[in-house]
Amino acid sequence: MRILNGTEMWNAVTLTEVMDAVEDAYAIHKSGRYTMPDRFCAARGGDLMLYMPCFLDSFIGTKMLAEFPDNPKKGFPYLSGLMILNEAETGQPAAVMDGGTLTAMRTGAVSGVALRYLAPEACTSAGLVGCGTQGLHQLLYACAVRPLTDLYLYDLHVPDPGPFCDRLREKLHACGINRGIRFHFCRDARSLAEQSEILISATQATDPVYPDDEALLKGKCLIAIGSWKPDRRELPDAVWKLCRFAYTELPYACEESGDLAIPLASGLLSPDRVRYMEDLIQDTKEGRPHEQADTRCFKSVGMGIFDARCAQLICEKARQKRIGAEIAWDS
Ligand SMILES: NC(=O)c1ccc[n+]([C@@H]2O[C@H](COP(=O)([O-])OP(=O)(O)OC[C@H]3O[C@@H](n4cnc5c(N)ncnc54)[C@H](O)[C@@H]3O)[C@@H](O)[C@H]2O)c1
Numbered sequence: 001m002r003i004l005n006g007t008e009m010w011n012a013v014t015l016t017e018v019m020d021a022v023e024d025a026y027a028i029h030k031s032g033r034y035t036m037p038d039r040f041c042a043a044r045g046g047d048l049m050l051y052m053p054c055f056l057d058s059f060i061g062t063k064m065l066a067e068f069p070d071n072p073k074k075g076f077p078y079l080s081g082l083m084i085l086n087e088a089e090t091g092q093p094a095a096v097m098d099g100g101t102l103t104a105m106r107t108g109a110v111s112g113v114a115l116r117y118l119a120p121e122a123c124t125s126a127g128l129v130g131c132g133t134q135g136l137h138q139l140l141y142a143c144a145v146r147p148l149t150d151l152y153l154y155d156l157h158v159p160d161p162g163p164f165c166d167r168l169r170e171k172l173h174a175c176g177i178n179r180g181i182r183f184h185f186c187r188d189a190r191s192l193a194e195q196s197e198i199l200i201s202a203t204q205a206t207d208p209v210y211p212d213d214e215a216l217l218k219g220k221c222l223i224a225i226g227s228w229k230p231d232r233r234e235l236p237d238a239v240w241k242l243c244r245f246a247y248t249e250l251p252y253a254c255e256e257s258g259d260l261a262i263p264l265a266s267g268l269l270s271p272d273r274v275r276y277m278e279d280l281i282q283d284t285k286e287g288r289p290h291e292q293a294d295t296r297c298f299k300s301v302g303m304g305i306f307d308a309r310c311a312q313l314i315c316e317k318a319r320q321k322r323i324g325a326e327i328a329w330d331s
Contacts, residue, residue: 001093002315004324006101012317012324015144015175018109018310019116025309026113026278029250033057036304038252046070050081052304059315060086061308063099069204077133078204079103083311093329095315099307104137106310107302111200111223112141114247114298117280119146119198119221127152127196129189129210129234130203131164134225138200139168143177152196154186156203161185193217201234202226212236222297224259233258235297240268242295245275253301260299 004012028034035055042049048067053060065081072078081099086092123146128135131153139151151168153161165183172181186192189210193199199217201209203226210217217238224234240246240263254260254274263269277298280290318324 001329002095002318002324002326004095004097004314004318006098008318008324009097009101009105009314010174012314012321015109015112015141017313017317018105019112019141019145021310021313022106022109022113022306023281025303025305026281028056028309029303029305030278030282034305034308039304052307054304054308055088056305056308056312058088059094059308059312060088060091061304061311062086063102063304063307063311065099065103072132079133083307085308085311085315095311095318097311097314100133102307102311102314104133106306107134107225107300108137108141109310110249110300110302110306111138111225111298112145113281114223114277114300115142115145115198115221117277117284118247118292118296118298122147123197123221124148125150125152125196126198126200127154127186127189127192129154129192129199129201130205130226131155131158131161132202134202135200136164136168136171138202138223138225140171140175140177142198142200143172143181144175146198147179148181148198149179150182150184150195152184152186152192154189154192156205190216193220197221198223200225203234204232205234206232208236209234210236210238212238214238214241217295218242219294220296222295223300224297225300225302227259228257228301230256230258230261233262235259235299237263237266237268239295239297242293243273243297244293245273245290245296247275247277247280247296247298249277249300249303253299256301257299
């Protein structure tokens with residue numbers, strides 16, 4: 001069984017390979033060649049344990065994630081966990097890897113794929129609301145898919161985004177993205193949105209992070225990955241007045257995320273305007289692009305199939321490159 005820490009996982013794969021694995025996960029989801037029960041969530045107070053099994057053809061992936069809201073105050077990450085891969089043929093354990101790294105890597109790649117299909121090719125600016133772990137990886141992949149030169153940052157609770165920028169610069173460099181990128185710290189989400197073509201939110205916000213202002217948000221490409229509970233949202237109503245479609249991963253997102261559940265309940269968003277990223281990808285590849293408005297939006301809640309497919313990629317590449325420790329069971 002192979003054991004991989006976060007650094008080894010990053011050394012095993014490239015950003016493009018992870019995004020291609022995410023596209024493949026969408027194709028597998030569309031084909032139905034998988035078994036993925038609803039994610040099981042165990043809670044004590046505000047602390048959550050999420051268990052996400054998924055059977056693919058060659059591996060079974062089970063991600064176990066701890067979401068502990070008070071962790072950042074204690075100096076620990078908000079999300080942490082483990083990913084376990086078992087051989088699909090025999091059920092034998094194949095690999096264990098860092099679930100926090102896998103989450104950040106694949107969630108960044110999920111947004112990278114959304115930008116591949118939704119963002120204008122020549123975008124040079126992106127704004128990030130929420131300078132945490134996911135946010136950093138969101139920008140990493142955004143820089144890989146669009147020629148971004150200016151990144152705008154805003155966080156309600158981070159007074160000095162300097163360390164965040166240093167970490168992102170290091171990651172960009174390690175991933176071979178060496179163009180001069182300028183960082184701008186914004187006093188609020190309005191000034192961030194005024195200057196950014198792409199808007200990414202990666203927060204635990206309970207209320208919309210942007211002003212409910214159509215003129216401000218018109219023509220933007222919005223990616224919202226945070227606030228996945230039914231009573232929370234990052235996106236204001238204006239988004240649904242401007243977008244033709246709401247792209248997401250699967251129907252369950254409409255129940256799980258307030259970003260979709262709240263406008264669907266109020267009638268602002270109708271069910272026929274909710275579209276799935278897997279269809280956009282396949283239709284675009286087959287020459288049937290969706291008729292879009294100039295404002296576009298992808299809401300992500302994630303799904304276990306992304307974790308399983310990306311972990312499969314990491315495991316196979318790590319085996320080829322002899323990265324990580326191999327341990328033998330003696331049972
Ligand atoms: N869609 C997915 O697949 C997926 C995957 C992983 C995490 N998530 C979600 O992404 C979110 C962020 O996770 P993380 O691991 O980066 O957490 P984190 O704590 O590392 O970062 C979140 C950042 O958002 C900031 N923030 C919170 N509320 C804000 C607000 N109203 N305005 C501006 N900034 C605000 C916090 O100060 C923090 O710096 C969580 O809601 C998590 O559940 C989604």
